[in-house]
Amino acid sequence: MKTITIGGKAGDGIKAAGKLFANILSQLGYYVFVLDDYPSLITGGHNFNKISFDKKPIFSHYKETDVLIALDKKTIDKHKKELKKNGIILYDSNSFSYKGAIGIPAQDFVKEVGGIKIMRNVALLGALSYALGIDFKIVKSVLKKVYPEKADKNIVIAQKGYTFAKENVKQILRLKKIGKPKEVMSGNTAIAYGAVRAGLDIYIAYPMTPATSILHYLAKNSQKFKLKVVQPENEISVINMALGSAYAGAKTMIGTSGGGFALMNEALSLAGMSETPIVIVECQRPGPSTGVPTYTSQADLNFVLNAGHGEFPKVVIAPGTNEQAYYKSAEALYLAWKYQVPVILLSDKHLSESLKTFEVKNLKKVKIKTSNGGKNYKRYLITKDGVSPIAFPGTKDSVVKASSYEHDEFGITTEEPEVVKKMQQKRLRKMKAIEKEVEKLEAVKVYGKGKNVIVTWGSSIGAVLEAAKGLKNVKIVQIIYMLPFPKKSVEKHLKNAKKIVCVEANATGQLANLIKLNTGIEIKNKILKYDSREFEPIELLNELKRWLK
Amino acid sequence: MKLDTYAEITWCPGCGNFGILTSVKNAINELIKEGIPKEKFVIASGIGCHAKIVDYINVNSFYSIHGRVPPTLTGIKLANKDLVAIGFVGDGDIYDEGISHLIHAAKRNTDITIVVHDNGVFALTTGQFTATSPKGFKGKSTPKGSIENPLNPIKLMLVSGATFVARGYAGKPEHLKELIKKAVKHKGFSFVDVLQPCVAFNNTYNFYNKKVYDLNAEGHDTSNFEQAMKKADEKEKIPIGIFYETQAQVFEDHFN
Ligand SMILES: Cc1ncc(C[n+]2csc(CCOP(=O)(O)OP(=O)(O)O)c2C)c(N)n1
Ligand code: SF4
Ligand SMILES: [Mg+2]
Numbered sequence: 001m002k003t004i005t006i007g008g009k010a011g012d013g014i015k016a017a018g019k020l021f022a023n024i025l026s027q028l029g030y031y032v033f034v035l036d037d038y039p040s041l042i043t044g045g046h047n048f049n050k051i052s053f054d055k056k057p058i059f060s061h062y063k064e065t066d067v068l069i070a071l072d073k074k075t076i077d078k079h080k081k082e083l084k085k086n087g088i089i090l091y092d093s094n095s096f097s098y099k100g101a102i103g104i105p106a107q108d109f110v111k112e113v114g115g116i117k118i119m120r121n122v123a124l125l126g127a128l129s130y131a132l133g134i135d136f137k138i139v140k141s142v143l144k145k146v147y148p149e150k151a152d153k154n155i156v157i158a159q160k161g162y163t164f165a166k167e168n169v170k171q172i173l174r175l176k177k178i179g180k181p182k183e184v185m186s187g188n189t190a191i192a193y194g195a196v197r198a199g200l201d202i203y204i205a206y207p208m209t210p211a212t213s214i215l216h217y218l219a220k221n222s223q224k225f226k227l228k229v230v231q232p233e234n235e236i237s238v239i240n241m242a243l244g245s246a247y248a249g250a251k252t253m254i255g256t257s258g259g260g261f262a263l264m265n266e267a268l269s270l271a272g273m274s275e276t277p278i279v280i281v282e283c284q285r286p287g288p289s290t291g292v293p294t295y296t297s298q299a300d301l302n303f304v305l306n307a308g309h310g311e312f313p314k315v316v317i318a319p320g321t322n323e324q325a326y327y328k329s330a331e332a333l334y335l336a337w338k339y340q341v342p343v344i345l346l347s348d349k350h351l352s353e354s355l356k357t358f359e360v361k362n363l364k365k366v367k368i369k370t371s372n373g374g375k376n377y378k379r380y381l382i383t384k385d386g387v388s389p390i391a392f393p394g395t396k397d398s399v400v401k402a403s404s405y406e407h408d409e410f411g412i413t414t415e416e417p418e419v420v421k422k423m424q425q426k427r428l429r430k431m432k433a434i435e436k437e438v439e440k441l442e443a444v445k446v447y448g449k450g451k452n453v454i455v456t457w458g459s460s461i462g463a464v465l466e467a468a469k470g471l472k473n474v475k476i477v478q479i480i481y482m483l484p485f486p487k488k489s490v491e492k493h494l495k496n497a498k499k500i501v502c503v504e505a506n507a508t509g510q511l512a513n514l515i516k517l518n519t520g521i522e523i524k525n526k527i528l529k530y531d532s533r534e535f536e537p538i539e540l541l542n543e544l545k546r547w548l549k
Numbered sequence: 550m551k552l553d554t555y556a557e558i559t560w561c562p563g564c565g566n567f568g569i570l571t572s573v574k575n576a577i578n579e580l581i582k583e584g585i586p587k588e589k590f591v592i593a594s595g596i597g598c599h600a601k602i603v604d605y606i607n608v609n610s611f612y613s614i615h616g617r618v619p620p621t622l623t624g625i626k627l628a629n630k631d632l633v634a635i636g637f638v639g640d641g642d643i644y645d646e647g648i649s650h651l652i653h654a655a656k657r658n659t660d661i662t663i664v665v666h667d668n669g670v671f672a673l674t675t676g677q678f679t680a681t682s683p684k685g686f687k688g689k690s691t692p693k694g695s696i697e698n699p700l701n702p703i704k705l706m707l708v709s710g711a712t713f714v715a716r717g718y719a720g721k722p723e724h725l726k727e728l729i730k731k732a733v734k735h736k737g738f739s740f741v742d743v744l745q746p747c748v749a750f751n752n753t754y755n756f757y758n759k760k761v762y763d764l765n766a767e768g769h770d771t772s773n774f775e776q777a778m779k780k781a782d783e784k785e786k787i788p789i790g791i792f793y794e795t796q797a798q799v800f801e802d803h804f805n
Contacts, residue, residue, distance in 0.1 A: 202627060228627055228804045232620060233653040240617040240650075244624025247611055248591070248632065252624070270614050393591045393609035393625070393632055401603075403612035404596070412556045412604050413612070 002173070003062045004128065005079050006121070007048035008071025010041055017069075017121040018049030019355060022184045023142045024125075024134060025053045026357045029179025033462070034355035035061035035534070040209075040294045046074050055178060059321060060462035061354070063536045066172070067131065069124050076101065088172060090127050090165075092120050102127075102169055109160040115153050122154045126161025133174030136162050183360045187351035187459075188213040190322045190358075191255075191281055194329030197363040201250040202228045204238045209293050210349040211255040211283040235260035239267040243276045247402050249392035251333060251366065255281035258300045259290070265307050268342055272312025274402040275380070275388070275427065277336040277343075279329075284348040284458075286532040295532035296349035298458050299506040301514070304344050305483055311424070313339065313431040315438075316483040318346040320461035323358040324445075324480065325351060330363045331441065337368045338437075339387055339430045346482065348505070350534040351459035373398025378409040382422060386429030435484040443481035444489045450474040452548050453497040455523065457482070457511050459534065460503050466537035467544055474548065479511065485518045494521050501525040501547045505534065550578055550587070556604040565719035565745035565754075569666060570602055572717075572725035573635075577608065580633075580730060591632045593621045595642035597673045598747070599666030602637045616647025619654035622661040623800070630801045633733060634661040641671040644680035644702060655709035655738050657800040662732045662739040665702065666719075668747035676750035688750070702742045703781035703792055707774065712737035714777065714793045718761050719745045720754060724789065731791065737799055744789070757787065764788035 006017050015036050022032045030053045038047040050061035063082050070076045070091035076098055083089065093103025106123035110116070122143070129139045139158055144151045185193070192203070192214045205215040219229045228250075232238050235256055242252040256264065261282045271278050282304055286297035304316055315335050319328040325347065332343040371377065371389035377398045381388040388409075393400050401411025406423060408414045414423075447465060450473035456464045461478045468474055477493045479486070494500055494515070502512040502523045507530040512523040525547045529535055552574045560566045581587050590608040594600035596615040603610040609632075613621045618636035625634050643651050643665055654661065670688065671677040677688045678695040681702065685694040706714045713735040717725040725743065732739035744761070746753040769790070770776055777793035 202624075204624075230627065232623075233649050236617065237620040237650055237653070240613065240620035241624035241627070243613075244593075244611065244621040245628040246624070247621075248625040248628035250624075250628035252628075266614060267617065274611070392629070394588055394629055396586075396588055398588060398609075399607055400609045401612075402610070403603075404614050405612055407612075411610070411612075412554060413601070 001052060001054040001058065001062065003065045004051040004067045004069065005048055005065040005082065006051070006069040007046060007075030007079060009043065010038060010045050010047050011043045011118070012047070012071045013118040013121040014047040014049055014071070017125055018051055019184070020142065020146055021051055021125055021128070022355050023146060024129065024138055025051070026182040026184045027138050027142055028134070028175055028177050029181065030054065031056060031058045031182070032184060032355065032357045033058045033061050036353050038294055046078060048075065048079065059465040060537050062538065064538065067128060069128060070101070071095070071120060071124070073098065086172070088131065090124055090131070090169070092124065104161060104164060106161065109157050112160070113153050113156045115157055119154060119157050122157045123161040126158035127165035127169060130162045130165035131169045131172055133171045182357040184355050184357050185322055186213060186353055186355050187322050187325045187347055188283070188353065189217050190325040191329040191345060191347065192217050194326040194363065195253050195279065195333055196225045196227065198330035198333045199251055199365040200227060200253055200333065202230070202242070202245050202252040203254070204230045204232060204242050204252065205255045206231060206235050206238050206260060208257045208260045210285055210352045211257050211281060213353065214255045214281060235263040236267065239264040239278070239280070242278055243267060243271055243274065246276045246278055247274070247393070251337065253279040253281065253333070255283065257283050257285050258287055258303065261300070261304070261307070269308035269310055269312065270404050271342040272308055272310065272314060272427070273404055275340040276402065277340050279332045279336050279343050279345060281345045281347060283352045284346065292532040294349070296459065296505060296534050297530070297532060298348050298460065298504050299510065299530070301346070301482060301506070301510040304346055312427055313341045313434060314483065315341060315343040315434060316346055317343065318458045318480060318482055320351065320458050320478055320480065322351070322356040326360065328480065330366070334366045335434065335437070337366055339434050340390060341430060341434070346458065348459050373400070379411045380407060380409045380423065380426070382409060382426050385433040386426045387433065431484065438481055438484050438486065441481070443486035444493065445478040445480060446493060447476040447478070448474060451498040453477055453494055453500045454503060454544065455479065455494065455500060455511065455515065456503040460505055463535035463537045463540045464503055467541040470541045471544060471548065482514065485514065487518050490515060491519045491521070494519065499525065499548055501527060501544060503527045503535065503540070505529045550581060552577060552607050554605060554607045558605055559601065560598060561749050563748040564598070565668060565747065566599060566602065566666060568719035568722045569664070569725065569743055569745060570605055572722045572729055573602065573664070574606060575726045576729040576733065577606070580733060585633055589631060589633050590635070591625055592635045592637065593618050594637040595639055595647065597639035597642050597671070599637055599639040599642070616642050616645070617650060618643070619647065619650040619661070619663065623654060623657070623659045626659055626661060626801045627804070630660070635733060636661060636663045638663060638665050640665060640667040640669060640681045641679040644700060648680070652705070652709045655706055655711040655740065658710060658712055658737045658797050659800040660736055660738070662729070662741065664729065665742045666745045667702070667742050668745040668751055669753070670747055670751040672747050672750055701781060704778060706740045707777055707781065707793055711740045712795050712797050713739035713791070715741045715791045716789045717741055717743045718757055718789050719743055720757060721761070721789070724763065728791070735794065737797055744787070760787040761789050762786050763790050764792070765790035
């Protein structure tokens with residue numbers, strides 16, 4: 001396992017460099033994980049990416065670094081202490097000078113080809129590629145793929161960095177092709193792509209970090225995906241528009257963060273009452289309120305579980321890795337339409353915006369049985385499992401009435417207590433059917449065997465899986481379905497544990513509380529992180545060792 | 550065609566909503582006769598006395614929530630632009646709670662029709678002032694009279710980019726029916742503010758009966774924006790009819 005850290009100011013192309021290098025490594029067949037760390041500003045500040053890679057699957061970045069790439073001096077000052085014993089520092093010697101580090105005249109190379117300042121990152125990546133013993137052909141092909149329009153200049157700049165390094169930098173690795181190229185995707189891209197492959201028709205969102213990149217990705221690819229992408233005036237409009245389009249038959253997803261989700265609550269309840277299918281992606285960031293907008297947190301679990309006034313069936317799924325994001329997004333769409341309920345896909349900044357390699361398999365399109373309506377069609381027909389046949393407006397000879405009011409089977413408002421009770425029971429029966437279905441799905445994922453158990457959820461699974469490489473006799477239990485809660489399965493895995501530790505990125509142990517509520521099992525050992533930053537494997541390992549001693 | 554449902558109509562006797570209901574049913578019936586299949590109609594409503602109208606008309610409907618009809622209808626058109634989407638909203642509903650949606654729907658020029666049951670009061674919550682209540686309006690929350698000036702919905706919609714802007718009166722159902730038909734046939738965002746007496750909290754029948762006149766009968770040029778803005782300011786006499794009408798590309802047509 002090796003780690004590259006690349007840092008500079010916002011506007012220096014740090015994220016682009018991280019993505020580019022992740023693609024180079026994955027092209028060679030390596031498994032890669034990239035953390036993108038940036039403050040809430042557009043120019044200046046300090047951004048960095050950590051690119052960790054290995055021959056075996058990797059689930060987190062690491063802090064300790066083998067190569068530090070610095071586009072400004074601050075990067076060296078901040079990250080020098082993370083450098084491993086034989087680690088090297090490469091930096092742009094046209095911008096500053098630093099003793100004991102290897103200067104690359106990146107700005108000169110950019111000027112020589114008439115490039116723009118941001119291309120310094122490519123000059124340094126050229127030098128880095130040489131230092132890691134990567135064949136330049138690979139660098140070239142990746143540049144062509146990532147920058148189809150601007151490839152030429154970038155290739156020349158990278159080549160200059162590479163050639164310069166040949167004379168001035170000692171190769172510290174010789175990375176050869178070790179396997180098939182892999183896809184590199186952010187959690188948000190995986191969510192978007194999973195939904196598209198499952199048959200998404202419309203995506204609607206108002207920009208809010210860390211959900212915005214779903215909107216950007218889908219808007220950019222809307223033609224290719226035959227998708228309609230809309231940015232309305234606010235989140236209240238987003239969800240109501242989505243309920244309108246779903247009512248009219250279009251598979252619709254929306255995305256936001258905690259603040260935007262708060263605005264959507266009234267209409268979430270409308271989705272429950274009107275039985276309109278919808279997938280809501282909630283990408284958590286640290287609150288309360290505006291909080292720490294570009295960093296990570298897992299503190300909205302209670303909020304989403306309890307969101308929406310009244311009692312109605314809903315599903316909350318919290319994927320933890322990028323591949324889970326891909327599959328669970330498709331699953332969310334499936335469940336929403338099969339049971340005509342709102343499904344919340346709960347992500348967080350660390351999952352949404354970190355890149356990871358994974359194998360993208362094909363997904364089945366969600367197919368639902370629709371009704372042909374007819375003269376006697378009843379949108380809210382009472383059935384055994386509570387699911388009524390769904391028809392859409394425009395169906396011949398049919399009247400499709402949806403309502404926010406309590407209604408009878410046809411959809412007309414009612415205040416009759418017997419009907420109110422029957423309809424409430426009908427809707428809640430769907431939850432029983434969903435519980436049964438979820439038993440067949442991967443609601444809990446268990447890794448390894450052992451007497452001690454680490455329980456976790458969401459993106460924290462990444463650091464836990466890496467930390468566990470340094471532990472013996474531990475079983476990891478990742479809870480993916482928060483609602484319906486996979487009670488039996490969680491009970492089974494926790495019941496006979498010698499010690500249980502719960503790892504989550506919030507201050508009050510929300511998952512631990514949820515487990516207690518559902519199973520009665522009280523978890524006393526909690527590793528909670530609420531400084532707005534994600535877990536790091538080595539730091540976490542040290543803490544885990546203390547608890548599991 | 551009978552468009553009634555079995556729902557019991559619970560409006561107060563004499564409510565202006567009856568006039569609107571008659572106009573709407575007649576308009577839909579005539580449009581069906583003119584060739585629009587009945588199943589293509591989708592109506593939606595907010596929350597308030599006005600909103601009950603969706604229960605009383607036997608076509609597809611989405612009984613939405615307070616203030617959110619424009620996005621609901623926009624979503625419906627996004628999914629299926631062959632549908633004919635008409636929204637019934639209240640003045641509190643759309644000039645207070647949901648005003649941002651109204652402005653943006655006009656700006657987008659979504660091909661929907663918005664009919665406002667403008668009774669100048671929050672009726673279903675038993676009588677508070679709304680954005681169109683006159684200054685000095687004595688409601689339960691403003692016992693000494695409202696201290697705010699009302700806004701001018703016609704001007705608001707004109708400057709927001711609405712491509713069909715009209716005002717009707719619940720006391721003139723035949724005229725209102727014609728307006729609604731034209732609004733529905735107009736391709737683009739159609740806005741009809743309907744003066745609606747509320748016999749319980751704001752009985753304006755006498756006031757409007759004396760004041761309204763048909764501006765189209767007096768040769769108003771509906772293609773003249775400035776003229777429309779001027780007409781929208783008239784207070785001594787109250788013009789009803791089409792203020793402004795123009796053509797522009799429709800929101801949902803931008804999508805494949
Ligand atoms: C979010 C929300 N806030 C408040 C209400 C309570 N409410 C119900 S009807 C209404 C006023 C309706 O006034 P208007 O839209 O003018 O309709 P009218 O009853 O006059 O037809 C209000 C405030 C609500 N249903 N939802
Ligand atoms: S309160 Fe007013 S608006 Fe409501 S039904 Fe009665 S008269 Fe009509
Ligand atoms: Mg009103």
